Amino acid sequence: MAGLAGAVLCAATGFVLISLAWPKGSWFKSELLLKLSLGVGCGLGLFSFLYLLSLVFSVPAKTLAATEVVIFVLLSILLWIRGHNLHDQKLLQYTADMSSGLLGQTLRASFVVTLIGALHRCLKELATNPQGIGWDAFAIWNLHARFLFRGGEHWKDGFSSLIPWFHPDYPLFLPGSVAHFWSYLGRETTAVPATLAFAFTFSTVALLFSAVAVLRGRNHGLLAGLMLLGTPSFLRQGVSQYADIPLSFFLLAAIALLVPVIEALTESVAVIVRLPEVFSVALNWPLPLVRVESGGSAARPSLLLKCTVPA
């Protein structure tokens, strides 16, 4: 129960944080799946960082949990205040291709079937190998988590050069997340790394689907999600509990969030390029950019600028 409450708190904090950072967005309605999938990574990032701080400053687990609840409440109040001061606008004013034609139906059906198959297989795989598959899972990531959780004040012992394969330079995000949930539960269980692996694998799919759907339309999103779900090596990596899938999640998140920024910048550049046109309209000044098409005795408005240029 404590683990479930911790997971919900983590995801909710991530969602609130993402909603706060969302540009001019309504805090709940728009791009919900995109925000939810981003929120999972964001919440885990924040919580693993807080857990590491609690280790550094020897903060008890209960104090850490209380701090996290306070952070969530404060962020929620901030979001509520912000929500009241903003209009409901979306990241992209997109006319989504909600095509219910044969193409859309085929994609939707294929996506659902593939998703069910992938879910079934991944759950089966995680039930058989809850400690992960392959070397990195147990010899690096879950071992780091054990040092963080079991070590107490001596958690830094794991960074000893006596363990040659330990890779002390590797980020503590994944082991920190695992150890944090163990501290919520008060015991070690293989269900935590297995659940995290599952969450990251399907959050990556949800992120790809929702980001492409928001940026290019639902059918494009379905197609992208379908291709990812139909890649067994991706799913295998996901359930292996390696760090590659969490890394790919954050890279994808960065790309997905950069695309609208780049598009907005491109738009701004276009505006700057067109500034002379705008000024020519304002000043009624015939610049070389302006095409004047004369017909009869009166000058016709330029097709380019849709303005009347003095003869």
Added chain:
Amino acid sequence: MITQTKVRRDPRKVLQIRIAVAAVALFSLLSTGWFVFEPVKQFQPAGTPLPEYDKRFEELRKRLPPHGVVGYLGIGWDSGYQLPAYYATQYALAPVVVENSLQPELVVGNFATPPAPATTTWPANLLPIQNFGNGVVLFAKRHN
């Protein structure tokens, strides 16, 4: 605010797009189907599933100090399992650091098959403290 508009496409292009999308959907379905029905194998890095390997060292963990460095002696493992057995021992005994040497004061003996106390000759510089009976033996360094 960015706005996007729909582009009217050539009917031939639409057909090509439909064929391409159908091919992607078909291959994704086939790939998933193959993956779903593939048998699930249990991961056994040292010839034993990790949870069992963890259980093997449970009693030893209670005897060891909560932190510090212990040595390691792996005997009787196939060459392919020698290193994985050492890695899995470190995984089971964390946060105690397991050094692959006989230098520390305490040394963990990890035997592929449980050694018979009457017939086994222990290393000369090690004194057995406790034999856990499942291939795990705790040694202390013998001081002359």
